[in-house]
Amino acid sequence: MKFIDEAMITVQSGSGGRGCVSFRRERFIPKGGPDGGDGGKGGDVIMAATSQKRTLYHFSFKKHFAAQNGSAGQGSQKTGRSGEDLIIPVPVGTIVSDAETGNMLKDFTEEGETFIAAKGGRGGQGNTRFKSSTHRTPRFAQPGEPGEIFTLKLELKLLADVGIIGFPNAGKSTLISVISSARPKVGDYPFTTLSPNLGVVKHVWGEPFVVADIPGLVEGAHSGAGLGTRFLRHIERTRLLVHLIDAVTIDPDHPMAGYEAINHELAGYNRHLAEKPQLVVLNKMDLPGADIAAALFQEAAGRLPFMTISAAATLGIDVLIKTIAERLHQLDTESHHER
Structure with a gap:
C-alpha cells in the first residue's frame, strides 16, 4: 500500500430538519390547536483513531464527507428523525488542523479517541412551540440549522519508540x-x-x-x-x-x-x-x-x-x-x- 502522510478533506455535518406547521384535525374539533413537531438534529461528522488504518491512503480517493440531514417534524407533535452521524476512521498519530487558519484541532495519540469535526445543525421548532395565550394559532415554524462545513488538513506522524x-x-x-x-x-x-x-x-x-x-x-x-x-x-x-x-x-x-x-x-x-x-x-x-x-x-x-x-x-x-x-x-x- 502506498504511504500517504498528508491529506486535505472537506467535512460537512447534516442540517437540522425543519419544524412542522400543523393543526389538530379531528372529528368534532374543526379548529384544533397547533401540533407541529420539531425537526430532527443533523448528523455529526466524527473522526475516530484506529489501529486498523496505518496511512492516509484512503483519503486519496474520497475527499468530501457529509453526514445525514435531520428529517422534518410531523403533525401530532412527532419529532423528525435525527440524521445519522458519519464516522471517519484515521490512523493513530493523525493531526487534524483547520486548513484555512492552520490551527491544530486534534492530535490523535491513542486508539479509540474521537473528535467531532463538524456538529450537526439543530432541528427547527414546530409551530406547537409558538403557541401562547395571545397567539393561539401560529402558522409558522423554524427552519433547521444548517450543518457546518470545514476544510481540514490531516498529517500523520508515526508513533514509534x-x-x-x-x-x-x-x-x-x-x-x-x-x-x-x-x-x-x-x-x-x-x-x-x-x-x-x-x-x-x-x-x-x-x-x-x-x-x-x-x-x-x-x-x-x-x-x-x-x-x-x-x-x-x-x-x-x-x-x-x-x-x-x-x-x-x-x-x-x-x-x-x-x-x-x-x-x-x-x-x-x-x-x-x-x-x-x-x-x-x-x-x-x-x-x-x-x-x-x-x-x-x-x-x-x-x-x-x-x-x-x-x-x-x-x-x-x-x-x-x-x-x-x-x-x-x-x-x-x-x-x-x-x-
Missing part, C-alpha cells in the same frame, strides 16, 4: 528487517525507502518496542530537500534515535562529517530533535575497510559512545537490541521520576 535515521543507503531497511517483523524493500542504492516502515521488536529483555525506519535524509532535508520535512516529522514522536552510519563511506579526512551533517538537519528542522537521545551505530562492519574506518571514527569521536554491527551479516544485532531495550527502560524511569 525508536527512529532509525541516517543517510540513504546506510542500511536502515536491512536493519529493521533483521530486528523486527517488518519486511521493507531493500536495495543497494539510495532512496530505496520512500516511506517510513514500522516494525515491532520482540526480545527477552523486557517489553517489545516499535521501531520506525525513517527514509534516508540528505543535506538540506530540514528545508525540504529530498522530501526531508515530510520524513523528519516522523522522528518527532520517537523517544530514542538510532543513528546508523555506513562505516565504509566514512571520510578518512573528516570521519565525523556524516554524523554532524545528519544532526545539523535535525536541528535545522526542530532543535528538540537534535537533543533527543541517540545511539550511534556503525553498520556494514563485515565489508573490507570498515575496521580502519571505525578506528578513525573512534579517534575523532572522542568520548562519544558508539556501537558496531553488520545488519546484513547479523553481527552484533543481539547486543544492539539489548542496548536499545535498556535505553528505553532508562528513559521510562527518568520520565516517571520527572512526573
Whole structure:
C-alpha cells in the first residue's frame, strides 16, 4: 500500500430538519390547536483513531464527507428523525488542523479517541412551540440549522519508540528487517525507502518496542530537500534515535562529517530533535575497510559512545537490541521520576 502522510478533506455535518406547521384535525374539533413537531438534529461528522488504518491512503480517493440531514417534524407533535452521524476512521498519530487558519484541532495519540469535526445543525421548532395565550394559532415554524462545513488538513506522524535515521543507503531497511517483523524493500542504492516502515521488536529483555525506519535524509532535508520535512516529522514522536552510519563511506579526512551533517538537519528542522537521545551505530562492519574506518571514527569521536554491527551479516544485532531495550527502560524511569 502506498504511504500517504498528508491529506486535505472537506467535512460537512447534516442540517437540522425543519419544524412542522400543523393543526389538530379531528372529528368534532374543526379548529384544533397547533401540533407541529420539531425537526430532527443533523448528523455529526466524527473522526475516530484506529489501529486498523496505518496511512492516509484512503483519503486519496474520497475527499468530501457529509453526514445525514435531520428529517422534518410531523403533525401530532412527532419529532423528525435525527440524521445519522458519519464516522471517519484515521490512523493513530493523525493531526487534524483547520486548513484555512492552520490551527491544530486534534492530535490523535491513542486508539479509540474521537473528535467531532463538524456538529450537526439543530432541528427547527414546530409551530406547537409558538403557541401562547395571545397567539393561539401560529402558522409558522423554524427552519433547521444548517450543518457546518470545514476544510481540514490531516498529517500523520508515526508513533514509534525508536527512529532509525541516517543517510540513504546506510542500511536502515536491512536493519529493521533483521530486528523486527517488518519486511521493507531493500536495495543497494539510495532512496530505496520512500516511506517510513514500522516494525515491532520482540526480545527477552523486557517489553517489545516499535521501531520506525525513517527514509534516508540528505543535506538540506530540514528545508525540504529530498522530501526531508515530510520524513523528519516522523522522528518527532520517537523517544530514542538510532543513528546508523555506513562505516565504509566514512571520510578518512573528516570521519565525523556524516554524523554532524545528519544532526545539523535535525536541528535545522526542530532543535528538540537534535537533543533527543541517540545511539550511534556503525553498520556494514563485515565489508573490507570498515575496521580502519571505525578506528578513525573512534579517534575523532572522542568520548562519544558508539556501537558496531553488520545488519546484513547479523553481527552484533543481539547486543544492539539489548542496548536499545535498556535505553528505553532508562528513559521510562527518568520520565516517571520527572512526573
